[in-house]
Amino acid sequence: MRATTIHAPYDMRVENVPEPVVQLPTDAVVRVLRACICGSDLWAYRGEAARQPGQRIGHEFLGVVEETGSEVGTVRRGDLVVAPFMWSDGVCDYCREGLTTSCEHGGFWGSVGYDGGQGEAVRVPFADGTLVQLPKEAVSDDHLLSALLTLSDVLGTGHHAALGAGARPGATVAVVGDGAVGLCAVLAAKRLGAERIIALGRHEVRTDIARRFGATDVVAERGDAAVEAVRELTRGQGAHAVVEAVGTEQSMRTAVNITRDGGAIGFVGVPHGSGTGLDLGVMFDRNIALRGGVAPVRAYIPDLLPDVLDGTIDPSPVFDLTVGIEGVPDGYKAMDERTALKVLVTNGR
Amino acid sequence: MRATTIHAPYDMRVENVPEPVVQLPTDAVVRVLRACICGSDLWAYRGEAARQPGQRIGHEFLGVVEETGSEVGTVRRGDLVVAPFMWSDGVCDYCREGLTTSCEHGGFWGSVGYDGGQGEAVRVPFADGTLVQLPKEAVSDDHLLSALLTLSDVLGTGHHAALGAGARPGATVAVVGDGAVGLCAVLAAKRLGAERIIALGRHEVRTDIARRFGATDVVAERGDAAVEAVRELTRGQGAHAVVEAVGTEQSMRTAVNITRDGGAIGFVGVPHGSGTGLDLGVMFDRNIALRGGVAPVRAYIPDLLPDVLDGTIDPSPVFDLTVGIEGVPDGYKAMDERTALKVLVTNGR
Numbered sequence: 001m002r003a004t005t006i007h008a009p010y011d012m013r014v015e016n017v018p019e020p021v022v023q024l025p026t027d028a029v030v031r032v033l034r035a036c037i038c039g040s041d042l043w044a045y046r047g048e049a050a051r052q053p054g055q056r057i058g059h060e061f062l063g064v065v066e067e068t069g070s071e072v073g074t075v076r077r078g079d080l081v082v083a084p085f086m087w088s089d090g091v092c093d094y095c096r097e098g099l100t101t102s103c104e105h106g107g108f109w110g111s112v113g114y115d116g117g118q119g120e121a122v123r124v125p126f127a128d129g130t131l132v133q134l135p136k137e138a139v140s141d142d143h144l145l146s147a148l149l150t151l152s153d154v155l156g157t158g159h160h161a162a163l164g165a166g167a168r169p170g171a172t173v174a175v176v177g178d179g180a181v182g183l184c185a186v187l188a189a190k191r192l193g194a195e196r197i198i199a200l201g202r203h204e205v206r207t208d209i210a211r212r213f214g215a216t217d218v219v220a221e222r223g224d225a226a227v228e229a230v231r232e233l234t235r236g237q238g239a240h241a242v243v244e245a246v247g248t249e250q251s252m253r254t255a256v257n258i259t260r261d262g263g264a265i266g267f268v269g270v271p272h273g274s275g276t277g278l279d280l281g282v283m284f285d286r287n288i289a290l291r292g293g294v295a296p297v298r299a300y301i302p303d304l305l306p307d308v309l310d311g312t313i314d315p316s317p318v319f320d321l322t323v324g325i326e327g328v329p330d331g332y333k334a335m336d337e338r339t340a341l342k343v344l345v346t347n348g349r
Numbered sequence: 350m351r352a353t354t355i356h357a358p359y360d361m362r363v364e365n366v367p368e369p370v371v372q373l374p375t376d377a378v379v380r381v382l383r384a385c386i387c388g389s390d391l392w393a394y395r396g397e398a399a400r401q402p403g404q405r406i407g408h409e410f411l412g413v414v415e416e417t418g419s420e421v422g423t424v425r426r427g428d429l430v431v432a433p434f435m436w437s438d439g440v441c442d443y444c445r446e447g448l449t450t451s452c453e454h455g456g457f458w459g460s461v462g463y464d465g466g467q468g469e470a471v472r473v474p475f476a477d478g479t480l481v482q483l484p485k486e487a488v489s490d491d492h493l494l495s496a497l498l499t500l501s502d503v504l505g506t507g508h509h510a511a512l513g514a515g516a517r518p519g520a521t522v523a524v525v526g527d528g529a530v531g532l533c534a535v536l537a538a539k540r541l542g543a544e545r546i547i548a549l550g551r552h553e554v555r556t557d558i559a560r561r562f563g564a565t566d567v568v569a570e571r572g573d574a575a576v577e578a579v580r581e582l583t584r585g586q587g588a589h590a591v592v593e594a595v596g597t598e599q600s601m602r603t604a605v606n607i608t609r610d611g612g613a614i615g616f617v618g619v620p621h622g623s624g625t626g627l628d629l630g631v632m633f634d635r636n637i638a639l640r641g642g643v644a645p646v647r648a649y650i651p652d653l654l655p656d657v658l659d660g661t662i663d664p665s666p667v668f669d670l671t672v673g674i675e676g677v678p679d680g681y682k683a684m685d686e687r688t689a690l691k692v693l694v695t696n697g698r
Contacts, residue, residue, distance in 0.1 A: 267633070296636070
């Protein structure tokens with residue numbers, strides 16, 4: 001079968017790899033229908049995150065179950081399923097509490113010895129804990145499949161950010177970051193009842209999606225000017241709830257400075273730098289909270305899925321380029337050069 | 350009248366100063382019965398926080414109302430009152446939300462042009478927003494007066510830390526810092542129903558108070574050994590709720606490392622250093638939240654007062670040295686040299 005592998009920075013290949021098989025009784029094998037490329041995949045692409053030559057890559061996929069181990073009970077051959085961006089056993093303390101990302105037996109797709117999502121098929125550890133069944137009818141609905149694919153990462157991550165920030169009815173939410181996660185955080189904030197949503201971003205294509213997703217205001221400025229603009233929109237006070245969906249020192253600094261006293265920052269941008277963007281003195285004086293981290297999207301899927309299925313929310317506009325499996329390297333290039341927001345990978349039909 | 354002033358690092362004096370008078374219709378003048386010295390006063394004492402020569406000092410006091418401005422309606426001459434460590438107008442957005450420390454007209458005792466609590470009397474701005482009435486009978490109860498004085502800062506600050514950390518029934522709480530605030534956080538965590546409370550501290554006098562306040566375990570180790578000890582006590586997982594009541598990089602690092610995945614740090618130690626103790630990468634991977642800051646103790650007094658009055662909680666053991674007003678400089682010396690935990694200042698009777 002064909003799968004994407006990474007050999008060195010900027011050296012993505014689509015290669016023949018062995019077909020996955022059930023190795024453990026808790027495994028399943030899933031034939032991938034849709035996958036995508038994540039902003040966080042670009043760190044490996046750019047060499048900022050180390051990979052061994054030939055490692056598989058991709059952590060967002062949905063597909064059809066092809067084979068299951070003897071202990072798998074919740075999904076079976078032929079089921080349409082979506083996988084979150086980490087696998088988890090579903091039974092440990094953390095999984096039962098909904099913090100599936102801290103699962104004692106959890107792991108990441110594409111780590112050494114494990115399959116990645118940007119390929120034709122994947123061996124899924126702990127299939128019962130990891131996979132979530134989707135209605136089979138969705139297989140024939142291209143648009144819905146794209147929307148459902150966001151449950152594997154960006155929608156749940158945006159939701160985690162919005163929750164961490166404290167998005168709620170009546171609140172003013174500001175979102176730092178106009179990538180797919182930031183846009184999904186706008187959608188999630190709207191879904192959680194936020195009254196006003198300020199999207200910070202300067203790329204009109206993206207801020208247009210933000211408006212579609214529920215942003216009431218767009219701030220195109222950066223740095224101090226952005227802080228000033230948000231304060232002007234909020235009677236000088238700042239936003240109750242701020243999403244940080246970038247992960248740089250500059251973006252964290254902006255997030256702190258646009259948060260209202262007593263408010264919270266929901267952070268889901270993987271931190272780059274060592275927290276020097278976080279002015280603890282300001283956070284202390286103004287009682288600004290910081291919540292978030294790697295999103296336990298597996299735990300959010302049952303909550304978000306019905307709203308995606310019935311169209312209450314449609315995150316599919318985050319995909320603006322579609323490639324087949326052989327086109328994955330081009331997809332990386334497009335995202336790296338920011339000519340694409342998020343790349344969808346179609347497999348099979 | 351006599352009041353404490355600071356002239357240079359380690360140069361505290363008790364001097365004659367003008368009697369305070371009502372200057373604005375919202376002012377009150379309070380004759381101080383009890384005041385105390387705060388760990389945070391030591392920063393000024395040690396020259397780590399700048400002061401102008403002759404500035405008043407002290408931000409914790411209770412006493413009897415002597416005079417009120419024409420617009421003061423909630424307290425009157427003869428009332429026994431306690432003041433929180435900041436004044437606040439009681440009517441702005443933030444005050445109405447309970448974040449009195451962000452009051453638009455708030456301020457700190459002892460700032461230039463304002464009285465400090467370590468003196469015989471204080472002009473209180475925004476008396477209606479700031480002061481809280483206490484039962485007059487308490488005037489004749491020395492022990493109760495000491496307990497009530499903690500409402501001005503350390504008890505409310507410990508409560509803020511415990512809330513920020515998420516202390517709740519069934520939770521394991523760990524407290525970093527064995528000063529008066531840390532000890533009050535133990536008391537507050539117990540009051541909030543924590544099942545297990547781990548106090549980190551190596552001073553036996555203090556950890557004995559922690560045990561009296563509800564600590565179930567004491568960890569005397571520091572640094573990595575302390576982290577190891579807390580993990581051993583918590584099945585390797587760490588504490589659900591961690592109070593950081595010191596404010597150094599080392600203490601914040603310890604706090605992060607003893608927090609259970611998905612848990613929270615309630616931080617009330619005024620940050621020293623710029624957040625380099627805060628490993629955002631670890632907090633991200635493990636979904637550790639950070640909440641807290643300068644405690645809006647004014648908002649907590651109505652909640653905590655009944656429990657102090659009926660003896661449900663007795664924070665008075667944090668005071669281990671009593672001086673008169675003329676002994677305040679000695680009190681600073683004792684706290685600086687750590688021969689005293691917290692110094693009570695008695696005035697008048």
